Amino acid sequence: xxxxxxxxxxxxxxxxxxxxxxxxxxxxxxxxxxxxxxxxxxxxxxxxxxxxxxxxxxxxxxxxxxxxxxxxxxxxxxxxxxxxxxxxxxxxxxxxxxxx
Amino acid sequence: xxxxxxxxxxxxxxxxxxxxxxxxxxxxxxxxxxxxxxxxxxxxxxxxxxxxxxxxxxxxxxxxxxxxxxxxxxxxxxxxxxxxxxxxxxxxxxxxxxxxxxxxxxxxxxxxxxxxxxxxxxxxxxxxxxxxxxxxxxxxxxxxxxxxxxxxxxxxxxxxxxxxxxxxxxxxxxxxxxxxxxxxxxxxxxxxxxxxxxxxxxxxxxxx
Numbered sequence: 001x002x003x004x005x006x007x008x009x010x011x012x013x014x015x016x017x018x019x020x021x022x023x024x025x026x027x028x029x030x031x032x033x034x035x036x037x038x039x040x041x042x043x044x045x046x047x048x049x050x051x052x053x054x055x056x057x058x059x060x061x062x063x064x065x066x067x068x069x070x071x072x073x074x075x076x077x078x079x080x081x082x083x084x085x086x087x088x089x090x091x092x093x094x095x096x097x098x099x100x
Numbered sequence: 101x102x103x104x105x106x107x108x109x110x111x112x113x114x115x116x117x118x119x120x121x122x123x124x125x126x127x128x129x130x131x132x133x134x135x136x137x138x139x140x141x142x143x144x145x146x147x148x149x150x151x152x153x154x155x156x157x158x159x160x161x162x163x164x165x166x167x168x169x170x171x172x173x174x175x176x177x178x179x180x181x182x183x184x185x186x187x188x189x190x191x192x193x194x195x196x197x198x199x200x201x202x203x204x205x206x207x208x209x210x211x212x213x214x215x216x217x218x219x220x221x222x223x224x225x226x227x228x229x230x231x232x233x234x235x236x237x238x239x240x241x242x243x244x245x246x247x248x249x250x251x252x253x254x255x256x257x258x259x260x261x262x263x264x265x266x267x268x269x270x271x272x273x274x275x276x277x278x279x280x281x282x283x284x285x286x287x288x289x290x291x292x293x294x295x296x297x298x299x300x301x302x303x304x305x306x307x308x
Contacts (some may be wrong), residue, residue, distance in 0.1 A: 016181065019178055023171065023178075024171070026304055027171060030304040036305070043301070058181055058292070064122070064123060067121060075135075083146040087146075087153065090149070090153035094154050
């Protein structure tokens, strides 16, 4: 660990409880009968929030040198987002089936 | 100035330039692994999204009991992350017994997660879901994507439990130090992190 500014165990328990609350909100949203696209967007936002908290606090990136964050995350995010460039083809596939 | 030029020799010892990241090389190696593994899971989840959008009818096999089971699995995995943090903290304070106790609890929670995971799988098998078959007559890709993604995650959990057992054994014997526990902890938190995406996408989006 690179720093002495880490949180105490009670704070980590608070973070764990907070993450569990976010998951509970996800479950509640699932049963609100939103349109799939709306639900997907909401779940994706909440999952990203959880991931951010986990990376920063549980994986201690917040307490490492910023260069670690800037080396790893922009490139990884770029790759993950760039994967989506193929998604329009899935819609094309869906529409072709409907026309059949 | 290059890395070689920055190398300083004092007597017979070579003092290398410190890592710009200021972290142990094991930890840096684990971060590189995590990045590659995140891309693997990203690709799997993307393939799931692609097939789901392309399929006219998609299976929604998860009733409320399955969602509750998933919620329980999440609670178990999140708790194991906290016990892992406790193990890292104890090892930093050189409390070997306490660190091993927390590592043991983490392994136990990981095993409970795996059992709950398999229970869900067998429940689906009982309903007729398979890797390439759909009992409701809809898209067969549901089984392919669900069992692939959750199976890959389950493999990571089981591998993590085995790795923690090795680290704990080495730590007791004095072969490993706190940096090994910290590196194993980083992996364990990553497994938890992946579940934060797998649960909403694979379970909640397929709830009845």
